[in-house]
Amino acid sequence: MAIKDLSLSAKMTIDGFMNGINKSTVKGPGLEFSQYRSYQPGDDLRSLDWKMFARSDRYYIRESEVETNIAVRILIDSSASMNHSDGDFTKIDYARYLGASLAYLANLQGDAIGLYVLKNSGIFSMVAKQDYQHLARLFYQLEQINPEGKFTKPIHYKELFTGTQKRELLIFVTDLYQSDDDIINLLDTLNTLRHEIVVFHVLSRNEIDLDFKGYSTFEDLETGETIQIDQEKARVNYKTKLAVYLEETRVKMLDRRIFYRTICTDEPLDQALRDFLKQRSKLRI
Structure with missing residues (x-):
């Protein structure tokens, strides 16, 4: 049921997204405008550009080039703070x-889909493949994620070098909770492999607004340390520091x-889905 629920949720999300998106921005399976050329006898009349004909009174064919399908790898931070x-x-x-939604959309686009789950004990890896059974297995692995411990240490990054040597689009979903720049070090490692990287920094509304409905004791989910806070007194200073942190992260x-x-x-x-399509269009393999 868990697999079915996640699969159904992803399908409903993407179906709704594709129905609402501006049709002119999504041309189908990787078609991108390249150039115009004069009409020649035998050309497919469906490729005629009637707007060009109206402007020039001449027949032109609108040529497109097909994007090469790419490999997309979803990276999930499963450290305890994600709880x-x-x-x-x-x-x-x-x-x-x-x-799940990104994987479903990528599969719909004809891309190979893979997965990294970044765990305290190492990195779980699924090779990138393009078929529905593989997508179902990816949904299953997403359901099995049980966040615990701290972020993956660099000693485990060797797993990142054992896969394909092709350039991939890496979608990293993380709350960027780290010590000793662990996540920044990971991103530097991934950069050496010349991958295209997208980072979605996940925040919750209560941590953005410092609104925890009367709680005064807070626990670090990764270290177990606790601290007493008066939310009303701390809120203004907290939001200022959060804004500085987010801007520094953006610059990094x-x-x-x-x-x-x-x-x-x-x-x-x-x-997030629009951002994925935008970055995907930049990558050629």
């Missing part, structure tokens, strides 16, 4: 739905040529 909740909904819940990503977007767990997935 942070806002109500009954956790960051890892959001990461699952986002990862920009310096590494990584596409970066913050995304809140109460936001719909549409913008």
